[in-house]
Amino acid sequence: MKIVFFIFDGLTALDAVGPYEVLSRMPGAEVRFAGVTAGTIVTGDQKLRLATDVAIADVPSCDLLVVPGGFGTRALERNQQVLDWVRAIDKTTSITASVCTGSFVLAAAGLLEGRRATSHWAMRSRLADYGAIPVGERVVRDGKYATAAGVSAGIDFGLELVLELCGKDIAAGIQLGIEYDPAPPLDAGHPDRAPAPVRDALLARLLARDKAAREAHE
Amino acid sequence: MKIVFFIFDGLTALDAVGPYEVLSRMPGAEVRFAGVTAGTIVTGDQKLRLATDVAIADVPSCDLLVVPGGFGTRALERNQQVLDWVRAIDKTTSITASVCTGSFVLAAAGLLEGRRATSHWAMRSRLADYGAIPVGERVVRDGKYATAAGVSAGIDFGLELVLELCGKDIAAGIQLGIEYDPAPPLDAGHPDRAPAPVRDALLARLLARDKAAREAHE
Numbered sequence: 001m002k003i004v005f006f007i008f009d010g011l012t013a014l015d016a017v018g019p020y021e022v023l024s025r026m027p028g029a030e031v032r033f034a035g036v037t038a039g040t041i042v043t044g045d046q047k048l049r050l051a052t053d054v055a056i057a058d059v060p061s062c063d064l065l066v067v068p069g070g071f072g073t074r075a076l077e078r079n080q081q082v083l084d085w086v087r088a089i090d091k092t093t094s095i096t097a098s099v100c101t102g103s104f105v106l107a108a109a110g111l112l113e114g115r116r117a118t119s120h121w122a123m124r125s126r127l128a129d130y131g132a133i134p135v136g137e138r139v140v141r142d143g144k145y146a147t148a149a150g151v152s153a154g155i156d157f158g159l160e161l162v163l164e165l166c167g168k169d170i171a172a173g174i175q176l177g178i179e180y181d182p183a184p185p186l187d188a189g190h191p192d193r194a195p196a197p198v199r200d201a202l203l204a205r206l207l208a209r210d211k212a213a214r215e216a217h218e
Numbered sequence: 219m220k221i222v223f224f225i226f227d228g229l230t231a232l233d234a235v236g237p238y239e240v241l242s243r244m245p246g247a248e249v250r251f252a253g254v255t256a257g258t259i260v261t262g263d264q265k266l267r268l269a270t271d272v273a274i275a276d277v278p279s280c281d282l283l284v285v286p287g288g289f290g291t292r293a294l295e296r297n298q299q300v301l302d303w304v305r306a307i308d309k310t311t312s313i314t315a316s317v318c319t320g321s322f323v324l325a326a327a328g329l330l331e332g333r334r335a336t337s338h339w340a341m342r343s344r345l346a347d348y349g350a351i352p353v354g355e356r357v358v359r360d361g362k363y364a365t366a367a368g369v370s371a372g373i374d375f376g377l378e379l380v381l382e383l384c385g386k387d388i389a390a391g392i393q394l395g396i397e398y399d400p401a402p403p404l405d406a407g408h409p410d411r412a413p414a415p416v417r418d419a420l421l422a423r424l425l426a427r428d429k430a431a432r433e434a435h436e
Contacts, residue, residue: 014232014239014396020266021232021369031265040258040269047249048238049269051258100397121397138401150397151239155370160403172406172416177424178232179318179339179368181407182400183356185378188390189399198390206395 001165003031004062004089006105007050008082010072013043014151015099016050019066022158025174026166034059036082043070056085061092064161068154069100069120074213077108087111095161097146099154106145107132115142120150121191122206152189155180219383221249222280222307224323225268226300228290231261232369233317234268237284240376243392244384252277254300261288274303279310282379286372287318287338292431295326305329313379315364317372324363325350333360338368339409340424370407373398 003023005016024031035052042049076082086109090096098106103119106112107130117132118140127134138149139157148157163171188194221241223234242249253270260267294300304327308314316324321337324330325348335350336358345352356367357375366375381389406412
């Protein structure tokens with residue numbers, strides 16, 4: 001199975017690395033990291049840099065495309081080279097997927113029109129601007145399109161996909177291999193269960209950053 | 219807070235990227251990715267390459283050191299340059315930490331003697347060879363030493379540390395920011411709860427790979 005992660009300046013590294021650690025362990029998985037150019041990419045969060053293996057122009061097809069999120073997606077929503085490539089490679093995939101705000105890249109390419117889809121909880125509603133139907137679930141599947149919620153949801157997305165494609169034993173083995181037996185010290189990972197002042201302050205900060213990132217590319 | 223992730227050939231990317239996405243969001247966090255040389259690093263799992271910011275020789279001190287795991291740690295257990303650096307920088311830290319088999323690097327440097335520590339469930343018992351006390355918990359703290367279990371446990375480690383250092387509101391905000399509300403489709407992430415044949419087959423495979431990796435560096 002040929003799996004392509006599209007990586008770009010301003011991605012959130014965990015959006016890609018979570019599902020990568022799961023999906024790359026599938027029997028027969030061949031993973032590539034494709035970027036606009038083959039070179040080193042700076043993420044938007046802090047200082048972590050991921051290197052691309054190959055330029056998107058040299059990747060005409062794959063079985064599974066995964067587009068991670070990050071504030072860098074706002075530029076991609078208006079990047080015709082990237083959107084053209086996403087539309088073209090999507091014609092070759094069995095599954096086209098996103099994590100977090102990666103769904104906005106799929107949406108801007110016109111792939112989610114009329115489809116149920118998700119994104120980071122703070123950003124999700126804007127998917128409707130592209131004709132998608134925002135859904136507040138951790139992983140949403142509509143036809144061949146799979147969209148995961150924010151950042152860490154990519155791990156659960158990966159495991160669900162392995163379960164679907166390879167069955168329970170392989171999925172259990174991969175989950176045990178990465179010892180994914182989560183035990184966060186707080187129950188604050190969902191907007192309905194985080195303290196309301198914390199949630200409201202974070203939402204305001206994220207929306208301001210989202211607005212600034214979008215205005216920078218208008 | 220100066221945070222240094224030591225990255226190396228053969229690391230498991232999620233061991234580093236999980237806690238990175240948490241810790242880098244702490245107010246005042248300054249994150250660096252240090253390697254033996256300042257260059258591009260190939261991970262051991264598949265094809266993902268992470269780039270180092272700086273060479274370890276140029277990083278004499280930090281507040282928090284995080285050593286991720288991966289099969290590449292077996293070479294590090296015998297790499298005197300790396301072990302000397304780990305010992306030296308440890309003298310400057312408030313917290314010295316590891317994820318997964320990163321604890322073997324701390325142990326080989328002599329830092330865990332007589333201390334409670336953990337690692338990936340399949341490898342943990344070998345910590346006793348270095349005089350550490352293997353403990354089957356997701357995150358183990360002994361004095362200033364924090365060791366996390368396999369791969370994905372680094373996310374929980376990161377959140378526990380933020381809770382300790384910055385309090386509940388900051389920790390909750392970061393958890394909500396990365397939408398860490400885990401929902402794996404199976405309950406198979408702990409060796410006691412994975413199907414026994416899956417666990418036993420994985421254990422045999424991991425121990426064989428561990429043995430081969432160690433013999434390659436004898």
